[in-house]
Structure formats: structure tokens, C-alpha cells
Amino acid sequence: MSEADILAARQKLFGKFDARIGGKGTQRRKVKAKTTTASVTDDKKLSTSYKKMGLNQIVGIEEVNMFTDNNEVIHFKDPKVHGSLQSNTYAISGSNEKKSLQEMLPKVISQLGSENLMSLRKVMEQASASDIPTDLDGATFEDVSKQDDVEVD
Numbered sequence: 001m002s003e004a005d006i007l008a009a010r011q012k013l014f015g016k017f018d019a020r021i022g023g024k025g026t027q028r029r030k031v032k033a034k035t036t037t038a039s040v041t042d043d044k045k046l047s048t049s050y051k052k053m054g055l056n057q058i059v060g061i062e063e064v065n066m067f068t069d070n071n072e073v074i075h076f077k078d079p080k081v082h083g084s085l086q087s088n089t090y091a092i093s094g095s096n097e098k099k100s101l102q103e104m105l106p107k108v109i110s111q112l113g114s115e116n117l118m119s120l121r122k123v124m125e126q127a128s129a130s131d132i133p134t135d136l137d138g139a140t141f142e143d144v145s146k147q148d149d150v151e152v153d
Contacts, residue, residue: 046093055082055091064092065108071101071119073108 050056057080064076079094101108101120112120 046091050082050091053089054084054087055089056084057081058083065104065111066092067101067112073099073101073104075099075104 061081062078064079064081066074066076068074074096075098076092076094076096079092079096081090081092083090105120
């Protein structure tokens with residue numbers, strides 16, 4: 001084998017290993033190693049914090065609804081729930097979405113407390129009051145309903 005053949009073989013060999021990631025003395029790789037995602041590390045940090053607080057995972061919970069003061073519902077579907085019955089502390093994590101109380105109404109009527117029922121009553125009274133015409137100008141409802149040109153708000 002001649003020197004030209006050896007040099008050509010070396011050039012061909014160096015061409016295969018041109019993707020150097022590290023500095024001198026490091027292993028040559030063609031593909032960069034994948035790193036762990038931030039969510040995995042965040043979940044590990046959360047689980048260690050939960051253990052410090054004495055919270056254990058509660059399984060079998062399909063949904064969680066949290067009611068706000070402004071008639072909105074924070075709805076969690078298939079959440080991770082951790083809790084401690086002794087300290088009455090709960091932690092809920094997972095994807096959530098804000099919905100209006102009227103949108104969730106048929107499902108959550110049994111979950112409403114007394115405060116939520118009172119606010120729901122006020123909302124329903126305001127909605128029904130806007131449907132009833134208030135300016136009859138001395139006429140009765142029957143007189144107004146017989147007129148064709150009167151518009152009701």
C-alpha cells in the first residue's frame with residue numbers, strides 16, 4: 001500500500017467522524033444525546049415536596065371542579081390529586097380550563113354550595129328580568145301582545 005492510498009483512506013475515515021460535539025479527547029458522536037424534559041424534573045420536584053408535606057396520591061378521581069367568586073368554574077379532567085386527611089390539605093395538578101357556571105350547570109348542580117346557589121339565583125333573576133318588558137305605558141300585557149308593531153327587547 002502506498003502513502004497516497006493510506007492518506008486517501010485516512011481522509012475517508014475522517015469524513016465519517018466530522019460531527020464532533022465536545023472538545024479534544026471527548027467521544028465523537030453523530031447524534032446529540034437527548035436530554036430529559038423539564039416537566040419530568042418538575043414532577044419529581046413536586047412529588048418530593050408532596051412527600052415532605054405528608055401528602056399521598058389519591059387515585060380514582062375523574063374530575064375536579066373549583067368554583068370562583070365571579071361565577072366561573074375551573075374544571076380539571078383526570079387530574080393528579082394528592083391529599084392528607086389529617087391536615088385537610090389537598091394538591092391538584094393537571095390540565096384545566098375555565099368555563100362559565102351556566103356552561104357547566106347541568107353537571108355541577110349537585111356540587112354547588114349555598115354561596116354558589118345564591119349567586120346562581122341572582123344571575124338567573126337578572127337574566128329573566130331582562131326578558132320581561134317593563135315599559136307598558138299603562139297598557140296591560142294582553143294589549144301589548146295584540147299589537148303587531150311593538151318590539152320586545
